[in-house]
Amino acid sequence: MLLTAIILLAINLLLLCWLAIRQMHAQRALRTLRMDTQELAPLHAELGPQLRKELTEARNRVLSVEILNPLEVAAKESWVAGQFGALAPALIRREVYRQARDILETQLREYGIEPRVRLLGGR
Structure with missing residues (x-):
């Protein structure tokens, strides 16, 4: 029983780490997109x-x-x-x-x- 709890805890910890890494990648991509959007905003304003x-x-x-x-x-x-x-x-x-x-x-x-x-x- 104790062994099963330790295995499940380890799996949850690995899953949590994987999700944290995915979240960091998503935040980095979002920052990049926001910077690109700010650079393109003046060009968009020039469009008719x-x-x-x-x-x-x-x-x-x-x-x-x-x-x-x-x-x-x-x-x-x-x-x-x-x-x-x-x-x-x-x-x-x-x-x-x-x-x-x-x-x-x-x-x-x-x-x-x-x-x-x-x-x-x-x-």
Whole structure:
């Protein structure tokens, strides 16, 4: 009887240690996720309402592309865009993004991918 009680006590002690270790791992993972969330919070605030809705409600994945040098791209492609880019930069950016959207859609279809390429946000 005493031997059975000692064995059960040992099993309970081992189980308790295992659960404590699992709890520590879970707490560490939770801390990491909280830090990641804090780092991503400013980026989430920058998202427009349409994209924020898409990311939170839909089960779709969203691929984001930001063109960092739209005025340079436009200037390489067109002499007019290079000359008047300073006068109407928003118009030039909008046109570069529209053309990039069309190129992405065409290229993805060539690979057998059926995309829904949209422009969200912008000014």
